Amino acid sequence: MTMQDINHHLTDPLLMAYAAGTLPEAFSLTVATHVSMCDECRARLGAFESLGGAVLDRTGSVAMSADSLGATLARIREGNGQAERPAPRRRDDVLPAPLHDYVGGGLDSVRWRPIGMGVKQAILPTSRDATARLLYIPAGAAVPDHGHRGTELTLVLQGAFVDESDRYGRGDIEVAGEDMQHMPVADIGADCICLAATDAPLRFRGMIPRLAQPFLRI
Amino acid sequence: MWRPNRRKEVDDGVGSTDRTTPDKDVWVACMVAVRDARDEAAFARLFEHFAPRVKAFLIRSGAEATLAEECAQETMVTLWHKAHLFDPGRASVATWIFTIARNRRIDALRRQKRPEPEDLPWGPEPEPDQADALALQQESEHLGAALAALPDKQRVLIEKAYFGDLTHSEIAAETGLPLGTIKSRIRLALDRLRHAMK
Numbered sequence: 001m002t003m004q005d006i007n008h009h010l011t012d013p014l015l016m017a018y019a020a021g022t023l024p025e026a027f028s029l030t031v032a033t034h035v036s037m038c039d040e041c042r043a044r045l046g047a048f049e050s051l052g053g054a055v056l057d058r059t060g061s062v063a064m065s066a067d068s069l070g071a072t073l074a075r076i077r078e079g080n081g082q083a084e085r086p087a088p089r090r091r092d093d094v095l096p097a098p099l100h101d102y103v104g105g106g107l108d109s110v111r112w113r114p115i116g117m118g119v120k121q122a123i124l125p126t127s128r129d130a131t132a133r134l135l136y137i138p139a140g141a142a143v144p145d146h147g148h149r150g151t152e153l154t155l156v157l158q159g160a161f162v163d164e165s166d167r168y169g170r171g172d173i174e175v176a177g178e179d180m181q182h183m184p185v186a187d188i189g190a191d192c193i194c195l196a197a198t199d200a201p202l203r204f205r206g207m208i209p210r211l212a213q214p215f216l217r218i
Numbered sequence: 219m220w221r222p223n224r225r226k227e228v229d230d231g232v233g234s235t236d237r238t239t240p241d242k243d244v245w246v247a248c249m250v251a252v253r254d255a256r257d258e259a260a261f262a263r264l265f266e267h268f269a270p271r272v273k274a275f276l277i278r279s280g281a282e283a284t285l286a287e288e289c290a291q292e293t294m295v296t297l298w299h300k301a302h303l304f305d306p307g308r309a310s311v312a313t314w315i316f317t318i319a320r321n322r323r324i325d326a327l328r329r330q331k332r333p334e335p336e337d338l339p340w341g342p343e344p345e346p347d348q349a350d351a352l353a354l355q356q357e358s359e360h361l362g363a364a365l366a367a368l369p370d371k372q373r374v375l376i377e378k379a380y381f382g383d384l385t386h387s388e389i390a391a392e393t394g395l396p397l398g399t400i401k402s403r404i405r406l407a408l409d410r411l412r413h414a415m416k
Contacts, residue, residue, distance in 0.1 A: 012397050017386035020379055021320040021332065027386070029333040036336040043407035045335075046308065047361075047400040052320065053313030054362040055380040061270030062277055065287055069265050072291045073258065076298045089336065097336040127330045151387060 008172035010034055010041050012048075014153075019048035024130035026197040029098055030153045030173070033195060036096035037171040094158050094193060099124075102132070107193075112136055119143060130199040137161065137186040137194070150200030152176040154184070159192035161185060245311035246355060253301035264311070265294050272319045279323055279381045289322045296322075307350035307410065310358035323382075350410055357406050364399040372396045 010031060017023045018031040035042050089097040092106040102124045103109055112120035112134075120136040137143055139159070153175055154161075160169040161184040168174055186192035245267070251260035269290045276286035296318050304314055324332045365373060372394050378384050379395075389395065 011390065012395075013386050013389035016379055016389055016397075017384075019320075020382065021324045022379075022382045022384075023386055025330045025333070028330075032333040032335045039412075040408065042335065042338075044404050046407040047403040049317055050310065050313050050358055050361050050403050051365070051376065051400055052316040052380050053310055053358065054365045055377055056271055056275050056316040056319070057312045057362055058366060059271055059275045059278060059377075062274040062283075062286070064269050064273060064290065068269065068287065068291060069262060072265065072269075072294050073261075075291065075295050076261075079295065079299060091336065098333040101333070 005169070006038050006040070006171040008166070008168055008174060009038065010044070010173060011175055012044075014175065015041065015044050016048050016051075019045060019052055024197075024199055025126040026124070026130035026132035027151075027153060027199070029102060029124070029126060029132050030155055030195055030197040032098040033096050034155055034171070034173050036091075036098060099134075099157075099195065102126075103134075110134055117141055130197055132195065132197045135192075135194045135196055137184070137192040139186055139191050140188045142183055142185045150198060153195075153197045155195045157193045157195060159190040160187035161192050161194065162187060243355065246306045246351070249301065249304050249306070249311050249314075252298060253304055261294075261298060264297065268312070268315050269294055272315065275316075275319060275381075276323060279327070281323070281327060285326060289319070289326050293319045293322050307347055307354055310355055313358065353406060354410075357403050361400065361403055368396055368399070 014023070014027070014031060018028055023031065035045055089101065090106075091097040091100045094107045095103060100106060103122075110122045112122050114120050118138040118141050122134045124132040124134065126132050134157075135143065137159075143161075153173060154168070155173045156168045156170050158170060160167060162168070163174075163184045166174075167187070245264065248257075248260040248264050251257035252264065272293050273283075273286045273290040276289050277283060281289065293315065297315060300318075304311075309317070321332055324330055365376065368376070375384070375392055375395055379389050384392070
């Protein structure tokens with residue numbers, strides 16, 4: 001992807017956990033999507049993977065079974081010929097390749113569902129330990145006021161949003177922790193599309209959104 | 219519980235290529251021989267050195283010995299089939315093998331998919347820049363030395379993060395993590411990216 005003017009980056013703990021391979025799938029998807037757009041975080045990820053290599057190097061060793069090498073070479077010979085050259089991954093102007101993979105197509109393939117006030121969402125298929133959703137927020141509209149029990153990652157794909165703390169444009173990621181109560185509002189200039197990942201259900205402050213929560217899977 | 223050995227590398231008798239200060243260039247040369255010449259002798263050397271380490275890493279990450287053996291073999295099979303993707307200017311051999319073993323662990327132990335970032339348009343280079351490759355290998359050795367020199371408590375925290383004993387929020391809550399150790403490695407990677415993108 002082309003160089004972006006990105007001001008809000010991934011945190012070290014998220015990059016380290018992604019490098020270690022211990023994040024829930026929905027968070028990994030968000031990290032992989034941000035890294036696809038951000039050279040700085042790609043370089044930082046490379047360093048955290050090097051740290052993984054250093055850990056592997058000094059973990060010591062456990063003997064492989066007796067004919068392990070022979071068995072491995074036999075598996076290699078079986079697999080030769082069916083050389084895997086996967087088809088090049090696809091993306092569009094809004095969805096980097098990791099998201100394109102999960103949507104199963106470009107932006108026009110997203111199956112949006114309205115959740116009120118003009119806001120739409122599409123939940124992506126990931127493991128259940130966290131949820132990833134695309135959010136579509138009309139220019140100038142607000143996502144209902146909510147707080148979090150866990151961590152919420154919000155990555156801007158199109159347009160921009162502002163909340164109490166800052167402004168976020170394409171490629172920027174907001175990492176919100178436990179006690180953050182916030183109300184993101186889409187920038188007036190354009191409709192905003194974000195990828196949001198949460199590892200616990202959001203808490204809305206009003207009564208009706210809370211009742212609707214189980215149906216909307218917010 | 220299996221514990222990592224700190225000072226002395228354990229030679230378990232599987233191979234004789236173990237040495238106390240392994241020359242990283244040897245492993246790059248072996249990878250290039252596997253990649254370009256499908257050299258089985260070079261593969262055997264990589265196997266003897268790295269497969270027992272991958273197995274130890276997976277057992278430490280919670281795998282049963284049988285599963286760890288299976289995944290370590292699969293990791294080495296993947297190393298053979300994906301050798302064309304190895305770029306010594308972007309990762310040391312240990313780092314590259316770590317990423318393959320990590321992905322096997324996610325697949326086999328956690329039964330999840332791993333979304334990967336987009337590849338860079340410049341991809342792996344057929345003729346990698348020697349200076350880049352050398353700088354990267356040296357920086358990897360510095361990083362290894364920095365990790366080894368950390369006080370036990372800090373080093374154990376980092377190891378726990380990579381074995382999967384800490385969640386990302388536990389990592390975030392730990393104030394003892396010496397993340398400065400990787401700063402120069404980040405600078406090197408950024409320089410290389412900017413150089414390649416010009």
